[in-house]
Amino acid sequence: MSEKDKILKLRKEIKRYNYYYYIKNEPLISDTEFDKLLKELEVLEKKYPELKDENSPTNKVGSSIENNKFKKVEHKKPMLSLSNTYNTQDILDFHNRIVKFIESNNIEYTIEMKLDGLSITLIYENGELIQALTRGDGIIGEDVTENILQIKSIPKYLKENISVEVRGEVVLPISEFKKLNEIRINNGEEPFANPRNAASGTLRQLDKEIVKSRNLDAYFYFLVDSDKYNINSHFESLKVIEKLGLKTTKIYKKFKINEVEKYIKKFDEIRKNLDYETDGLVIKVDNINLYNILGNTTKSPRWAIAYKFPAKQATTKINNVTLQVGRTGVITPVAELEEIELSGSLIKRASLHNFEEIKRKDIKIGDTVFIEKAAEIIPQVVKVIKELRTGNEKNIEIPKTCPACGSKLIKENGLVALKCTNNNCSAKLQRKIEYFVSRDAMNIDGLGGKIIEKFIEIGKLKNIDDIYTLHNYKTELISLEKMGEKSVENLLTSIENSKNQKYEKVIYALGIPFVGKFTANILAKHSKNIDSLIRMSKEELLEIENIGEKIADSIVHFFKNPENIKLIDRLKKYGINFTISSKNNSNNIFEGKTFLATGSLKKYKRSEIRDIIENNGGKYLSTVSKNLNYLIAGEKAGSKLKKAKEMNITILSEKEFENLLNSNTNINKENDSIQKNTGQKTLF
Numbered sequence: 045m046s047e048k049d050k051i052l053k054l055r056k057e058i059k060r061y062n063y064y065y066y067i068k069n070e071p072l073i074s075d076t077e078f079d080k081l082l083k084e085l086e087v088l089e090k091k092y093p094e095l096k097d098e099n100s101p102t103n104k105v106g107s108s109i110e111n112n113k114f115k116k117v118e119h120k121k122p123m124l125s126l127s128n129t130y131n132t133q134d135i136l137d138f139h140n141r142i143v144k145f146i147e148s149n150n151i152e153y154t155i156e157m158k159l160d161g162l163s164i165t166l167i168y169e170n171g172e173l174i175q176a177l178t179r180g181d182g183i184i185g186e187d188v189t190e191n192i193l194q195i196k197s198i199p200k201y202l203k204e205n206i207s208v209e210v211r212g213e214v215v216l217p218i219s220e221f222k223k224l225n226e227i228r229i230n231n232g233e234e235p236f237a238n239p240r241n242a243a244s245g246t247l248r249q250l251d252k253e254i255v256k257s258r259n260l261d262a263y264f265y266f267l268v269d270s271d272k273y274n275i276n277s278h279f280e281s282l283k284v285i286e287k288l289g290l291k292t293t294k295i296y297k298k299f300k301i302n303e304v305e306k307y308i309k310k311f312d313e314i315r316k317n318l319d320y321e322t323d324g325l326v327i328k329v330d331n332i333n334l335y336n337i338l339g340n341t342t343k344s345p346r347w348a349i350a351y352k353f354p355a356k357q358a359t360t361k362i363n364n365v366t367l368q369v370g371r372t373g374v375i376t377p378v379a380e381l382e383e384i385e386l387s388g389s390l391i392k393r394a395s396l397h398n399f400e401e402i403k404r405k406d407i408k409i410g411d412t413v414f415i416e417k418a419a420e421i422i423p424q425v426v427k428v429i430k431e432l433r434t435g436n437e438k439n440i441e442i443p444k445t446c447p448a449c450g451s452k453l454i455k456e457n458g459l460v461a462l463k464c465t466n467n468n469c470s471a472k473l474q475r476k477i478e479y480f481v482s483r484d485a486m487n488i489d490g491l492g493g494k495i496i497e498k499f500i501e502i503g504k505l506k507n508i509d510d511i512y513t514l515h516n517y518k519t520e521l522i523s524l525e526k527m528g529e530k531s532v533e534n535l536l537t538s539i540e541n542s543k544n545q546k547y548e549k550v551i552y553a554l555g556i557p558f559v560g561k562f563t564a565n566i567l568a569k570h571s572k573n574i575d576s577l578i579r580m581s582k583e584e585l586l587e588i589e590n591i592g593e594k595i596a597d598s599i600v601h602f603f604k605n606p607e608n609i610k611l612i613d614r615l616k617k618y619g620i621n622f623t624i625s626s627k628n629n630s631n632n633i634f635e636g637k638t639f640l641a642t643g644s645l646k647k648y649k650r651s652e653i654r655d656i657i658e659n660n661g662g663k664y665l666s667t668v669s670k671n672l673n674y675l676i677a678g679e680k681a682g683s684k685l686k687k688a689k690e691m692n693i694t695i696l697s698e699k700e701f702e703n704l705l706n707s708n709t710n711i712n713k714e715n716d717s718i719q720k721n722t723g724q725k726t727l728f
C-alpha cells in the first residue's frame with residue numbers, strides 16, 4: 045500500500061474508533077494503540093501536505109455527532125482537546141516553545157488533576173443554569189441540560205447573579221462505580237468497563253431518572269472569557285469558580301517550570317486517594333492574557349499540555365486457560381496471560397467469567413486480546429483482536445468434571461455457570477474459608493491459602509466453623525512452615541477477635557451467592573439480626589431498595605438449606621455476633637470524623653483505608669487542615685506529618701487506627717477520655 049493510501053485508510057479507521065469511543069462508549073482498541081495510529085497519521089500528513097484535509101481526525105476533536113437523540117447546539121467558543129505527553133521532556137519543550145514565542149522566561153504555570161470523565165460546559169444567565177452541553181465534536185455539542193440538573197453537586201443557581209460559561213468534567217465516583225457494577229452483575233447485566241464509560245453512558249441517555257439514581261458528580265476547571273471579568277490568572281479563576289458555588293477538585297498549585305517534576309510526583313501521590321479517576325495532570329500557563337497571544341491549533345490550546353499516566357488498557361496474548369473452583373462450586377475459566385504492565389502493576393491473569401462469555405467474545409487460546417483494569421477491579425478481557433489471528437489459535441474446551449474433585453459438573457436452571465455440586469469438594473471448602481476470613485468478611489489475619497489447604501488435608505478443617513477450634517491444634521500450627529509461635533499467637537487472637545465482627549460483615553462472610561459488601565450492608569440494616577433475616581420471605585426482601593429477584597431468590601434458597609442453618613447455629617455457639625450493634629448503629633462509628641493517611645502503610649492500600657473510613661461513616665480528606673481530626677501516619681511520612689503535628693492533630697499509627705476501628709466504643713467518648721488521661725493528642 046502506498047503511503048498516500050495509508051493516509052486515507054488511517055483516517056477512516058480512526059474515525060471509526062472515535063465513534064465507538066465517544067458515541068457508543070465501547071472502545072474497540074486501547075488508548076495507547078489509538079494514540080499510536082493517530083501519531084502515525086500525523087507524521088504521514090506532514091510528509092504529504094498536498095493531502096491536507098480539514099476533516100482529518102488529526103484536526104478534529106471527538107467524534108461527529110450525527111444521528112443523535114439530543115438537540116445539537118453550537119458552542120459559543122469551541123471546546124478543544126489537549127495535546128498530551130507521557131514524559132517530562134515534552135513539558136520542558138512545551139515551556140521552551142512558549143518562552144521563544146513570548147520572548148520572556150518569566151512564566152508561571154498551574155498544575156491540576158486531569159479528570160477522566162466527559163467534558164461539559166454550563167451556561168448560566170443572570171445566575172441561573174439555562175443550558176448544559178457536551179463537547180461533541182468541539183464545535184457542536186449535545187444539549188444534556190435535563191440530565192445535568194440531576195447531578196446534586198451542580199447548582200441550578202449560582203451564588204452571584206451573573207452570566208458566565210463554566211467548563212468541567214462529569215465523573216462517576218469510584219465508590220459509585222463499584223456499587224453500580226455490583227448491582228449490574230447481580231441483575232445479570234453487563235458491568236461497565238470503567239467509570240468514564242459509565243459516566244458518559246449515563247449522561248448521554250434519555251431517562252433522567254436513571255441519571256439521578258447513578259449519583260454522578262462534576263468538577264470544574266475553566267471559566268470561559270475570564271479576562272472579561274477582569275481575572276488575569278487561571279489560578280484566580282479557579283477560586284472564582286469555587287466562589288460561584290461550583291465544585292473544583294481543590295487540588296491545584298501555581299509553580300515555576302523548574303519544579304515541574306516535584307509537582308508531578310506529588311500529584312501522582314495525591315490522586316491515589318481520590319474517589320474519582322484521573323488519567324493525568326494538566327499544566328496550564330497561569331497568565332490568561334497570554335492565551336490570545338499563544339492561540340490554539342485546530343485541536344488544542346497552545347497554553348496547556350496534559351501529562352498522562354501509564355495506560356489502564358493494553359493488549360497481550362492468552363497463553364493458556366485454567367479453571368478455578370469458586371466457593372459456591374462455580375467453575376471460572378481464567379486466562380493465563382503473557383505478563384504485561386497495566387497502570388503500574390504486572391498482570392498475569394484475567395478472569396474470563398464463564399464459558400458463555402468465552403463464546404460470546406469468541407476467545408481462543410493464543411489470541412491477542414485487549415485488557416483493561418479500571419478502578420482497582422481485577423483486569424478484564426474486553427475483546428479479541430481478530431485481525432491478529434494466525435490460524436493456530438485453539439478452542440477453549442468446556443470441562444465436564446471438577447478439576448479438584450472430579451465430580452460431574454452441572455449447569456443449574458437458567459444460569460450460565462458450570463458448577464461442582466459435591467458438598468465435600470476440597471477446593472470449594474478452601475475457597476469458602478478464604479472468603480470467610482478475608483478482610484471485608486471476618487478479617488482474620490494470618491490464615492493464608494497454604495495453611496487452609498494443609499489443614500483441610502490433615503482433616504482439621506472440615507467446615508468453616510472449624511476455624512474456631514484451631515486453638516486446639518497449636519502444635520500442628522507451629523510446626524507448619526514459616527509459622528513461628530508468635531504468628532500462631534497472633535492468628536489465634538485474630539480468630540478470637542473476629543467473634544465481635546460487625547453483623548453486616550458476618551452476613552457477607554456467609555458467602556450467600558450474589559450478596560456482596562453493598563448488599564450485605566443493606567440486609568443488615570433491614571433485618572437487624574440473623575433470625576429475622578432467615579425468616580424473611582422473597583416478597584419482604586423484594587420490598588427493600590436495590591434487592592432484585594435474583595438476590596432475593598438466592599437469599600431464600602440459601603436459608604432453605606439445612607446445612608447453612610446448622611452452620612449458623614454452630615457459629616452462634618462459638619459466640620459470633622449475629623445482631624446489629626445498637627450502640628453505634630451499625631457502621632457509623634466514625635460519624636462526623638475526618639481522616640487522612642500519609643506515608644507508606646503496611647497493610648492497607650490508600651483506597652482500602654479510605655473505604656473502611658467511609659464505610660464507618662467517616663470522611664476522608666485530601667489535605668491537612670484544621671478540619672482534619674486524625675492523620676494516619678505510615679513509614680516515611682513527611683511534610684503532612686510535620687504539618688499535622690504543628691497543628692496539634694491526633695496522629696495514629698496503622699495499628700492504632702485498627703484498634704480504634706475494632707474497639708466498638710463510641711469514638712467521641714474515647715477521644716474525650718484520652719484527652720483527659722494524657723493531656724496530649726496522641727491515642728493510646
Ligand SMILES: NC(=O)c1ccc[n+]([C@@H]2O[C@H](COP(=O)([O-])OP(=O)(O)OC[C@H]3O[C@@H](n4cnc5c(N)ncnc54)[C@H](O)[C@@H]3O)[C@@H](O)[C@H]2O)c1
Binds near residue numbers: 071
Ligand atoms: N481507545 C479508543 O478507541 C480511543 C478513541 C478515541 C480517543 N481515545 C483516547 O481519548 C483521548 C483523547 O481524548 P480527548 O481528545 O478527549 O482528550 P483527553 O481526554 O486526553 O484530554 C482533553 C480533555 O481533558 C479533559 N480534562 C480533564 N481534566 C481537565 C483539566 N483539569 N483541565 C482541562 N481539561 C481537562 C477535558 O474534558 C478535555 O476535553 C486519548 O487518550 C485517546 O487515546 C481512545
Ligand SMILES: [Zn+2]
Binds near residue numbers: 447464
Ligand atoms: Zn469439586
